[in-house]
Amino acid sequence: MQENNELVVIAKESGLQENKVENLLSKFAGAFKEAKKIVEEVKGIVVTSEDQIEEMSLARESRLKLKDVRVHVEKTRKLLKEDSVREGKAIDGIANVIKALIIPVEQHLEEQEKFAEKLAQAKDRNTEVERTVELSKYTKDAEIYQLHPSVMSTETFESLLKTNKIAFEAEKLATEKLEEERIAREKAEAEKQEEIRRENIKLKKEAEEREKKELEATKKREAEEAKRLEAQKKIDDKIAADRAEAEKKHQEALRVEREAKELAEKKLRDEKLAIERVEVAKKAKEEAEKLAQEEADKKAILAPDKIKLLEFAKQLQSVVAPAIKSKEADIILERAMAEVIKAVNILQNGAKKL
Numbered sequence: 001m002q003e004n005n006e007l008v009v010i011a012k013e014s015g016l017q018e019n020k021v022e023n024l025l026s027k028f029a030g031a032f033k034e035a036k037k038i039v040e041e042v043k044g045i046v047v048t049s050e051d052q053i054e055e056m057s058l059a060r061e062s063r064l065k066l067k068d069v070r071v072h073v074e075k076t077r078k079l080l081k082e083d084s085v086r087e088g089k090a091i092d093g094i095a096n097v098i099k100a101l102i103i104p105v106e107q108h109l110e111e112q113e114k115f116a117e118k119l120a121q122a123k124d125r126n127t128e129v130e131r132t133v134e135l136s137k138y139t140k141d142a143e144i145y146q147l148h149p150s151v152m153s154t155e156t157f158e159s160l161l162k163t164n165k166i167a168f169e170a171e172k173l174a175t176e177k178l179e180e181e182r183i184a185r186e187k188a189e190a191e192k193q194e195e196i197r198r199e200n201i202k203l204k205k206e207a208e209e210r211e212k213k214e215l216e217a218t219k220k221r222e223a224e225e226a227k228r229l230e231a232q233k234k235i236d237d238k239i240a241a242d243r244a245e246a247e248k249k250h251q252e253a254l255r256v257e258r259e260a261k262e263l264a265e266k267k268l269r270d271e272k273l274a275i276e277r278v279e280v281a282k283k284a285k286e287e288a289e290k291l292a293q294e295e296a297d298k299k300a301i302l303a304p305d306k307i308k309l310l311e312f313a314k315q316l317q318s319v320v321a322p323a324i325k326s327k328e329a330d331i332i333l334e335r336a337m338a339e340v341i342k343a344v345n346i347l348q349n350g351a352k353k354l
Helices: 002-013 018-042 053-113 115-136 154-259 261-317 327-352
Strands: none
Touching (some): 154 261, 154 327
């Protein structure tokens, strides 16, 4: 029996009666002993080469022996289990007949015994449902409270209901007030934006009118400049004609000198006079050319700056003010836009003087 200690422990731990334990051990002890013997014998069998014919043969022989023991154990297990199943079925059948007689009467008597208790429980459940429905009117978290009468008293529930109702109504009033304030803000913002839009239209129209007048003034100045250039051209032409005339007279004087040496003194006086007239004409032409060049240089220098100043003024006029919500920001924006308008006027008036 010492060799079957493992089987003995398993059998006794099952809780079976002693005679049944002994019966089981007698059925399996021989097979267990045989299996342990074979297992001990084959522990040293390790095949690492195909030349180990003897070891492979012994391995086959031992495996078949173990298989026979296993098949025997399985057959024994099935036979014993079939007997146990039949015995269990008989036991269950007899017990079920007795329970079928007792259980319905037992349940009926329990219902009679606990009638008042169940009625009270049903009433408490109804009360809990009613409390949940009532409290849910004022909060979304009614389920977190234990509203059963066995847990929460009527006074406690009434206090809880009152507190949630007050909080609910306060939140409702606050929400309505916030909504009214939001609508008022949106209305005021819309009115403000409309006022800004109209003001922008007005400013744009004024700017367009100023630009139109400035364009007309520019065309007028250009026409005057064209007339001045034409007059200057006439002066230049006259100076050129005078110079040509002087040169012609100078040549005439030389011709006279060649023809009449006797009139040398007269020729010298005439030549001196002609030279003086040429110098006067030359100086007059140089002065006119200098004035014309200075005017052209000034126009070439100032004209681009003037156009740049007018273009910058036009860009400032096209600036669109952002949408402002707060009153403080609106005041700042109005001041800034006023300064922008002043800057536009300074640029336009300054450009006119260039």
